[in-house]
Amino acid sequence: MRSWIKIFFVVFVFNFFGWMKGYAQSNLQLIGNKTGYASIQLKEARQVFKVKYSTWTSGKPVVIVLPSPKHPRSEEVCRLIYETTPSGVQKFWLSLVFQGRANPPLFFDSDEEILNYVSKNIGAIGIISKEVNKIDPLLLINLVN
């Protein structure tokens, strides 16, 4: 019985540090245009990107901006936010839009395009690499665990 507890403990610790490592090493940052968020929990961010809300507290509609499958960090974003593959994210959105329960998101091939769209459209929220420089500080949303 005790050996089972040890195995469970080792597996738990291994996975826990694995999860923490995955998050801590994330090289991504959230950007949004007048979303009302200066910082956001990862759990809450996931809900936003999964269309929990139609509008922000300001009343402006939520516009989701995502990396297309051609984007070099597509896999990383999909794993962090949707906890699935880029194909899984495409499937999720195709199904949701087909139901008529959400407007389709916008997909862009590069961080520059995502940043450009978000900076010009109130209510837009996206996720880009931390390597991108010269971001308007007002657009940055601190992602916390």
Place this chain on the structure above:
Amino acid sequence: MQFNRLYFLIILACTFNVVHAQKPVTQFNGFGHLEYTMDYSDHADQFFSIGEHDFFVSSKLNDRISFLGEYVVRFNGNSATSFLPSIERSFVKFNYYKNHNLIFGKVHSPVNYWNDVYHHGRLFFPVIDRPAAFSYLVPLHTLGLQMQGQNLGDQNFGYDIVVGNGISSTDVFNDNLDMSLTAAFHIKPKDGMRIGASYYYDFLEKNASGTHSGHAAPRTHYSGPLYKGALNYHLISFSFANFSPKLELLNEFTYNITHTDTLGTANNVANFIYAGYRIQEKHVPYVLFEYLKIDEKDLHTYELKTKKWAVGYKHEFNHLINLKAQVEYSNLHHHDMSTMHSDKFSFRLQLAYGF
């Protein structure tokens, strides 16, 4: 004449500005499927078939208003070209407050999970066919006004209230004052899980089946005289869906009550259950069982009892194309069985795609 020309130019300029300022975002999609079937009942046959082909449009007209249309072309032996088009959905949605919407148009009656989530998109079906209740009991569409709320609170509560043209009506006409009523709610306690229930009511003055029923109109299992009197139609549905990364479960329960002055109350029941297990994202072996029983006192659908067992396998090449293989046994009982096969074994393949 000068005034008219000036007036026209002003309207044109205003229209251009409005259209330019709104920048509508429009998305077009197509869905379709092809099938191969080998049947054995009293004799064997095999054939290929071309399935429904679905053209889908969604457009964001402004910050608050969007449009959705779904247009299907399907085989119909009575057509000169063997195919007929139909408008399956066409509605305008107004997001008036947070997650609350007002919808006007033709919608999928939100009575259960399947009709709300899949309908014509075979790409999304977990199995090859819709549940049998869709062919006999479920009112597939409603044309009217819908109040919709979704993702409310911690449990992601959602509601749908619909008032519209009922089972006997067409897409352009209803010959009485009676409207159908749908009241549905659901919760989504976690990702991939949805639990819901609904109630649908309609009064059929002459027991006719129009374009919204999606059922009973052909009544292929019944060849006797049709009842033409008044009928009350109640439908209660309960859905449980859990599509987690590994395990997939779906149960659709349907309880239908029809009441006539001639034979009184008939109680009809149907249940569909599906279970699948996803392996390495692309492979989903599955089983399904369904049962449907129409009461002998029913004068809308008419007496029937059917069961189906199936095992199958779905291979998802990617999110745009999948192949399903299904072996099934179905059984149908009805007192008017002269033209029907009561037991049938089938092997079916379905290639479903979207783009």
